[in-house]
Amino acid sequence: MSVRILHLADLHLGAAFPAYGDRGPERTRDFLSAFQRAIEFAASPEHPVDLVVIAGDLFDTHDPDESLSFQAESCLAAACTGGCVFPRGRTS
DSSP: OOOOEEEEEOOOBTOOOGGGGGGHHHHHHHHHHHHHHHHHHHHSTTSOOSEEEEESOSBSSSSOOHHHHHHHHHHHHHHOOSOOOOOOSOOO
16 A cells, blocks of 8 residues: 655745745745645546645745635645644644
C-alpha cells in the first residue's frame, strides 16, 4: 500500500509584492491561483492524494483578509472527501 502526499510550504497567500509595482496585485492573484490549482490537482481522480500537508505560512500575515481566508478554506473543503482538519492556530 502506498500513500500519496502533497506537501506545500510557505505559500504566503495575500502577499502584496510591492517590488513588482503595478504588477504586484497580479502576482498576489497568481499565488492564490497556484494554490487552488494544487488543491484541485490533489483532489482530481487522475492524481488523488491521501494527505495534503501545508507547512510554514499559508497566509502572508497573521490576520488575513476574510475574503482570502474564506477562499482558501473553501478550496480545501471542496477538495476534502474524508476527514479534514483545519487548525485555527497554535495550541502552545
